[in-house]
Amino acid sequence: MSDRMEPYDASASEVQPQDGRGMRGGAVPNPGLPEHQLRPTDVDEGLEKRAERQIAAMFGLATILTIGFCVAYYTVPEDSTIFGWSGLNFALGVTLGSALLLIGIGAIQWAKKLMDDHEIVEMRHPSVSSEEDRRVALAALSAGAAESGIGRRPLIRNSLLGALGVLGLPAVVALTDLGPIGDTSKVASTVWRRGMRVVNDVSGVPIRPEQVVQGQLINGEPAVLVPTGDEERDEELGVLHGAELLAEKAKAAVILVRMRPEEITATEGRENWDVDGIVCYSKICTHVGCPISLYEQTTHNVLCPCHQSTFDLANGAEVIFGPATRPLPQLQLGLDDEGYLIAMGDFEAVVGASYPTMRQS
Amino acid sequence: MTDSPSTAGSTASTSTAPPRRNPAAGPVRWLDERLGLAGLAKKNLRKVFPDHWSFMLGEIALYSFVILLLTGVFLSLWFDPSMSEVAYDGVYAPLNGIEMSRAYESTLYISFEVRGGLLMRQIHHWAALLFMVAMTVHMLRVFFTGAYRKPRELNWTIGVGLFTVGLLAGFTGYSLPDDLLSGTGLRFVDGLIRSIPVVGVYLEFLVFGGEYPGDAIIPRLYIAHVLLIPGLLVGLISVHMLLLVFQKHTQWPGPGRTERNVVGYPILPVYAAKAGGFFFVVFGVTALLGGLFTINPIWNYGPYNPAEVTAGSQPDWYMGWVEGAVRIMPAWEFELFGLTWSMNVFIPAVLLLGLLTMVLAMYPFVERWVTKDEREHHLLQRPRDTPVRTALGVAGMTFYGLCWVGGGNDIIATQFRLDIYAITWFLRFAVFIGPVIAFIITKRICIALQRHDQERVLHGYETGVITRSVDGGYAERHAPIPQEEVYTLTSRDKVSVAAIESGTDENGVESPHRRSAQVHARASRFWHGDQVNPVTDDQLHDENHDSHAELESADDRFRGVSETGIPKDH
Numbered sequence: 001m002s003d004r005m006e007p008y009d010a011s012a013s014e015v016q017p018q019d020g021r022g023m024r025g026g027a028v029p030n031p032g033l034p035e036h037q038l039r040p041t042d043v044d045e046g047l048e049k050r051a052e053r054q055i056a057a058m059f060g061l062a063t064i065l066t067i068g069f070c071v072a073y074y075t076v077p078e079d080s081t082i083f084g085w086s087g088l089n090f091a092l093g094v095t096l097g098s099a100l101l102l103i104g105i106g107a108i109q110w111a112k113k114l115m116d117d118h119e120i121v122e123m124r125h126p127s128v129s130s131e132e133d134r135r136v137a138l139a140a141l142s143a144g145a146a147e148s149g150i151g152r153r154p155l156i157r158n159s160l161l162g163a164l165g166v167l168g169l170p171a172v173v174a175l176t177d178l179g180p181i182g183d184t185s186k187v188a189s190t191v192w193r194r195g196m197r198v199v200n201d202v203s204g205v206p207i208r209p210e211q212v213v214q215g216q217l218i219n220g221e222p223a224v225l226v227p228t229g230d231e232e233r234d235e236e237l238g239v240l241h242g243a244e245l246l247a248e249k250a251k252a253a254v255i256l257v258r259m260r261p262e263e264i265t266a267t268e269g270r271e272n273w274d275v276d277g278i279v280c281y282s283k284i285c286t287h288v289g290c291p292i293s294l295y296e297q298t299t300h301n302v303l304c305p306c307h308q309s310t311f312d313l314a315n316g317a318e319v320i321f322g323p324a325t326r327p328l329p330q331l332q333l334g335l336d337d338e339g340y341l342i343a344m345g346d347f348e349a350v351v352g353a354s355y356p357t358m359r360q361s
Numbered sequence: 362m363t364d365s366p367s368t369a370g371s372t373a374s375t376s377t378a379p380p381r382r383n384p385a386a387g388p389v390r391w392l393d394e395r396l397g398l399a400g401l402a403k404k405n406l407r408k409v410f411p412d413h414w415s416f417m418l419g420e421i422a423l424y425s426f427v428i429l430l431l432t433g434v435f436l437s438l439w440f441d442p443s444m445s446e447v448a449y450d451g452v453y454a455p456l457n458g459i460e461m462s463r464a465y466e467s468t469l470y471i472s473f474e475v476r477g478g479l480l481m482r483q484i485h486h487w488a489a490l491l492f493m494v495a496m497t498v499h500m501l502r503v504f505f506t507g508a509y510r511k512p513r514e515l516n517w518t519i520g521v522g523l524f525t526v527g528l529l530a531g532f533t534g535y536s537l538p539d540d541l542l543s544g545t546g547l548r549f550v551d552g553l554i555r556s557i558p559v560v561g562v563y564l565e566f567l568v569f570g571g572e573y574p575g576d577a578i579i580p581r582l583y584i585a586h587v588l589l590i591p592g593l594l595v596g597l598i599s600v601h602m603l604l605l606v607f608q609k610h611t612q613w614p615g616p617g618r619t620e621r622n623v624v625g626y627p628i629l630p631v632y633a634a635k636a637g638g639f640f641f642v643v644f645g646v647t648a649l650l651g652g653l654f655t656i657n658p659i660w661n662y663g664p665y666n667p668a669e670v671t672a673g674s675q676p677d678w679y680m681g682w683v684e685g686a687v688r689i690m691p692a693w694e695f696e697l698f699g700l701t702w703s704m705n706v707f708i709p710a711v712l713l714l715g716l717l718t719m720v721l722a723m724y725p726f727v728e729r730w731v732t733k734d735e736r737e738h739h740l741l742q743r744p745r746d747t748p749v750r751t752a753l754g755v756a757g758m759t760f761y762g763l764c765w766v767g768g769g770n771d772i773i774a775t776q777f778r779l780d781i782y783a784i785t786w787f788l789r790f791a792v793f794i795g796p797v798i799a800f801i802i803t804k805r806i807c808i809a810l811q812r813h814d815q816e817r818v819l820h821g822y823e824t825g826v827i828t829r830s831v832d833g834g835y836a837e838r839h840a841p842i843p844q845e846e847v848y849t850l851t852s853r854d855k856v857s858v859a860a861i862e863s864g865t866d867e868n869g870v871e872s873p874h875r876r877s878a879q880v881h882a883r884a885s886r887f888w889h890g891d892q893v894n895p896v897t898d899d900q901l902h903d904e905n906h907d908s909h910a911e912l913e914s915a916d917d918r919f920r921g922v923s924e925t926g927i928p929k930d931h
Contacts, residue, residue: 027851033617093652101645107638122409179566243576250667288552325694353552355562
């Protein structure tokens, strides 16, 4: 059966190394390709016919399934469910997937069982061109260079290189307007102002101290960031919308926690920043800016769910574990005439992830 | 060109029958007269590809990419990459009336109201995961078998480029739906960009068009995801494949397979049928996954809200190791020149990713410097036959795997009731110690396997037949392994360690290259040290070799009794 293979030339079988380094071993001479093995379908006509029928059946079934896909598309209702999944998605996925799979398996079976399976030997050629070709190519390159005079006229060459080099600048300069980099100071401040009410982050309802239960963590927002549902009132409050809302929300979100006053180790200069043991900190992690949400009331620790930086709310929200380096910024709380919790000003520290120029503002 | 069918293959002519009319001759002539492609087709239609299961890994990557293109075009017909806010008014009741971006809303629309939309979305996501898996495993296959050696170093570098761009394709893709999970991923990237020394916050403003999140990032990611990145991928894949065809595929060593030939099946018909069929298999599997297994159910996460996050937020698997590195990095931030340097984010997120790419891209060139191997290689190496390379690879995988574990430290803590801080502290040390241990163990295992090969060649295989000698001793009979296997096991490169030179010539003058030669000699000793040389002709036929007593009568068929008492023929 080896009549179709190229004659094997044992003497040319190895690329000889130039310097004896890394010589290939080989305790015995290359025995050459093993003899071709006949498959059951090569010798048994019955098996051959059966394989043929099997493969054709796969292709036939694939056709039926593909038509099934089209039928399912129009007939299966979108709100049907099967095993809790979308019935339409299930029907489309199973028909299409099975059809594709059957076509694939059929083709592979065809190749494996019925197509001629003689291995062919093809010779490789080194990637490198002939010495002659390389010499001619180099000569052409030199001729081109010489005729242009690029070597003889350094003034032209260098000024051209300079001009082309500078051309990289507009490619960078023209991208400056991608963002307003002239004023990045906004990242250091939030919408919190003296007197702004702290509201529930979902309902937008202002919060009274007595509503804050010991051990409970409340997610708060400044009043201007939570639409109340009443458009007139929103306008009156100056509630923000769209991208501006999201950008401010990304900085101004806070968490409120009530602790027994004796548990709090107030940071120097912030002794009166709580209201009856209610402290307020930025919700935005100082690591990369995830919103913090996991509070453990026995330890007063909050944990960032993204990278597990842990902050001690009883002790100025100092970092006690994890990759964050700065404590969560604290918001000074007060009460307005109606008895609602208000901010006494903006955060004093930068909210969220650190950035190189953060200490310069 | 004649009409004879025998011109179809240069290496195998199927028939010597007299020329007869070939039905393809007419169209082929028409095309050839205009494109002149017969010369190219003549060479390539019967081009030989070697067969091995591990060569399919790259194919899976290629096919997943094609599936991504097909399903991606479908999705782009409905997806609206806009961040303008709308109130939801669709069929998914739980979100009714909720404010969300058009991007999120149109993703919900595709999932619930476009028939087949959910299927295409899920096939797209499954195929993206598969694309990265296949590329990664394909790269490991190429690494551990030395397939990147001359002349394929450049193709390896292109492959590293594909891997890196693939990461970007995945990231830009899963950020598009603008759900809570993808928004959390973007927030992470925001923090990552901020940490870049000196220019951090300016770069942040450029990327996001102002403050995070702004209203520009989704349209920008979209154009990158559907135009720039796929364009780059198509270009790189084309070059990757052209080089593969030009350089011909590598093959495993074995009888008849040499550095100078390539043995396998011709493209037409066997390889075309197998590879084409395999495309349908990959497509079929991803379609079944999309039909049966929910992936990225964005309707459960809700629209992005920068003040919310869910516990257990995880990126797609291929970003998990970066996430883990960020989690286990200790808090390290300092002030210098009036600037803040956030090494706690910059090192694990930006530097490490860059470092991985650089190390991978440079590796073939570093190895070549150590081995000083200038030859072309078309035969693959078994991982055991290059113990140091294999050990380096496993050390790298260990580092990657430990970082990956770090990316799931919260899940591990809750599932196994472990202390999350303890896991983190363990990993902080393990990412350094683990790879070293893995290196040592892997190298020893490789050398042990080499010795095992050597023993098989010299002492034959264990027949399981115990014989008692006249003086009462028991010994197990060994029988020689087939010549084909002896050839396969022994036809590999001999170990050649560069000698450490004294550094002075015969006159005692110091060589100007003394230092670099010594560094190279040490590297060479590190690379080749402890390896087992392949068995040579002399060793095999050494009459005095004590092992041959066992093999003496091995060529004869002998009858024995196995340990279970059943007579056995050998």
